[in-house]
Amino acid sequence: MSYLDLFCNYIQCRERLNNKAVITSCSHAFCMHHGNQILSNELMCPACKTPLNKNKYDLTCADLNPSEDFRSMILAGLRPEIIIDIAHRAISFWSYQIHMENMYHIIQYQEWKKKHSELQQVHETWKNNHKIKINHLQQRVADLEKQLQYQAKISEELQQKLHEKNREHTTTLQKFTSLKHRQLSESAKFSMLQDQHPVGNTKNNIDIYSLEKNSEFFAVPSSLPGFHIGSVPRHKKLHCVRTTIIEPHSLFQDGDKTCKKKTSTKINRK
Ligand SMILES: [Zn+2]
Ligand SMILES: [Zn+2]
Numbered sequence: 001m002s003y004l005d006l007f008c009n010y011i012q013c014r015e016r017l018n019n020k021a022v023i024t025s026c027s028h029a030f031c032m033h034h035g036n037q038i039l040s041n042e043l044m045c046p047a048c049k050t051p052l053n054k055n056k057y058d059l060t061c062a063d064l065n066p067s068e069d070f071r072s073m074i075l076a077g078l079r080p081e082i083i084i085d086i087a088h089r090a091i092s093f094w095s096y097q098i099h100m101e102n103m104y105h106i107i108q109y110q111e112w113k114k115k116h117s118e119l120q121q122v123h124e125t126w127k128n129n130h131k132i133k134i135n136h137l138q139q140r141v142a143d144l145e146k147q148l149q150y151q152a153k154i155s156e157e158l159q160q161k162l163h164e165k166n167r168e169h170t171t172t173l174q175k176f177t178s179l180k181h182r183q184l185s186e187s188a189k190f191s192m193l194q195d196q197h198p199v200g201n202t203k204n205n206i207d208i209y210s211l212e213k214n215s216e217f218f219a220v221p222s223s224l225p226g227f228h229i230g231s232v233p234r235h236k237k238l239h240c241v242r243t244t245i246i247e248p249h250s251l252f253q254d255g256d257k258t259c260k261k262k263t264s265t266k267i268n269r270k
Contacts, residue, residue: 006064006097009047010034019065025058026050027096035061 006017008031015031022035028047043052052058075083
């Protein structure tokens with residue numbers, strides 16, 4: 001590409017002119033396609049709207065790469081001032097073409113600069129909008145992290161409480177199992193004692209077993225309706241005492257001497 005290349009002055013075309021061109025008297029140049037349109041239509045320069053007359057050398061088809069013979073003969077015989085005048089007009093044509101090319105590039109530069117400014121403005125708007133969205137999302141993420149930490153703390157506290165409740169439940173269950181085994185063991189002991197010492201389970205007589213003589217602890221055989229075993233420590237030897245009862249609250253008031261001063265509050269009603 002040369003600095004002095006010609007381009008079709010039809011603004012939508014701008015084809016590079018290498019071999020032939022249609023040149024007008026108003027110093028415009030066109031490709032052969034658009035030059036033929038000038039000849040076939042209204043004979044008006046498409047660039048500056050100047051009327052053209054093909055019979056007055058207003059337009060000519062120029063060979064842009066003339067032969068040696070053409071170069072030797074085209075100005076032959078002309079006087080030097082004519083040759084200089086022709087050359088001056090030809091150089092003026094090029095000067096105008098270069099000026100138009102510069103104007104074209106200046107206009108292109110201004111249009112691109114305007115588009116760049118608009119795109120930059122769009123970019124700034126887009127960037128600011130996304131910055132606001134990013135800040136909003138970051139704030140939301142921070143809030144969610146706080147909520148997550150709070151929920152994790154609540155979950156940890158609930159797990160600790162559940163662990164404590166499970167431990168209490170296990171302890172209670174162990175106590176219940178222990179008491180149940182203890183009760184079953186005592187029931188078995190009393191059943192064995194009943195077999196050895198049959199209960200006089202008549203209306204007003206019952207066998208009373210005491211842990212030891214003169215002890216506050218006592219036990220009532222489980223066969224007595226409405227009563228169950230009283231508080232009896234494990235592995236204590238029981239003393240069988242036969243007594244007579246009429247009412248629960250006077251159980252030991254009329255019994256053997258070894259069971260004196262025992263109150264009915266030691267007997268638990270089922
Ligand atoms: Zn063209
Ligand atoms: Zn023109």
